[in-house]
Amino acid sequence: MFFPLSKLIFFVLTPSNFLILLGLLGCLLLFTEAGREFGRLLASAGLLGLLVAGLSPLSAWTLMPLENRFPAFAEDGAPVTGIIVLGGAVEADTSIGRDQITVNDAGEREIALADLARRYPQARLVFSGGAGSTREDAVSEAEIVSRFADTLGVPRDRLILEQQSRNTHENAVFSARMTQPKPGERWLLVTSAWHMPRAVGCFRKAGFTVTAYPVDYRTNWPRDAYRFASFASDGLSELDIGVKEWIGMIAYKLAGYTDEVMPRP
Template sequence: MNSVFFPLSKAIYFLITPSNALIFTALAGLLLLSATRLRRTGIGLAALGTIGLAVGGLAPLSEALLLPLEQRFPAYPTDGAAPAGIIVLGGGIEAGLSEARAQVVVNDAGERPIYLADLARRFPAARLVFSGGSGFIGGGIAEADIVSRQADAIGVPRTRLILENRSRNTHENADFSAALVLPKPGERWLLVTSAWHMPRAVGCFRQAGFTVDAFPVDYRTRGWGDLTRFNGFASDGLLQLDLAVKEWIGLVVYRWAGYTPDWFPAPEPTEGKASR
């Protein structure tokens, strides 16, 4: 099923990404307005697309969608007990650019590899897993391979790294990582990924039988006060809106596909006790 799921998810999301969908709507309206007699329909679609782009880009709509995701799992305490292992999910490194330029090129989720180095220093006895293949249809260099080549630049001892370079999505991150490290009952593992992605990621690891404690990074919101702030640039708001909608759709699709055990995974009571 996953062989079909991966390319299909990419194609569908391209069409329903809010910024894309609103642009297509506005263009369809202009086409109807100029080339057909459906003037009222054309005006309505053009107006809908244009207003949608303005609201989605400037209003705090993206913050309203991101905040429940980012607030779902609390930050890991600074005095938390030493874990047996740490798993960092890919997504923070531009693998193609890094390969072309022979150096580490990070994106908006660059905190993921940054905290890989930080946690490696803080917990010198912990096993270090980086899980990230190529997220492109047709393949490409795996993100884990870039981490292997550039471990010194990132600040991670190469000899400590356990690399999982086959996964193309979060479901595969969890399954392949579990099969690679074979966690023992009672072991404590930290999962490092973006705060807005943590609910779906934790759900996937639970479904794979891998108990993890959340270590969220890469926050896009400051808190509930962001609901009163408007964006200075529409491009920023639309970027965040696309991200938030993708993640909410991902939660629904992953639950439907059986990749997560819950619609909106939350911390388990034992996780909260262990973190205190």
């Protein structure tokens, strides 16, 4: 129930969707005598909101606390037992249709998988990513990564595939169940920097101690603090990501999936 409900809530509360719906409601009210003034207010608020959200540095300020929470990984010579890469970057349907691995803006996760597999040849490699869809015939991200492992330069026989998870909570629970980590082992967790706080919180809740390996940064701080976007679509996209992640962290705390809204390093 949590998974489909979260999809619906995120759709409505995503800033770009919310502002468009707000403006659309305002436009509809313009055609009513009783709600004309209120409709004008809503339509203006929706348009102004899209301009501010899309062009201002608001998106950078929303993402900055998330991306800066966990520092970039620094090699210290300590042995690495395993590497866990979370899904969210592979476009499964397009990959199947085009017969080649296709990634979205979070493709650095797959780049890190290939790089870390080469740097730590003895480490166990876990890719955790289910279909993330309510369709019964949906193909999992893990299946795509396995199918195109040669393209990534990752030996298939090293891959441990977790294909059932649909969200970050399940990533953590199912990965812990498959790998059975032992005290003292060092596991690197690879995911987007803006997603790392919630991911680490979920893995800690599952009893799985991990070391953050953040990738896929969207901001260049502090340069972006006062920089306006060249395209409103870019600013809206980044603001959508940031707001959805903050909502997700609060929802996960309320659901008991994490112990803190904003886990510490």
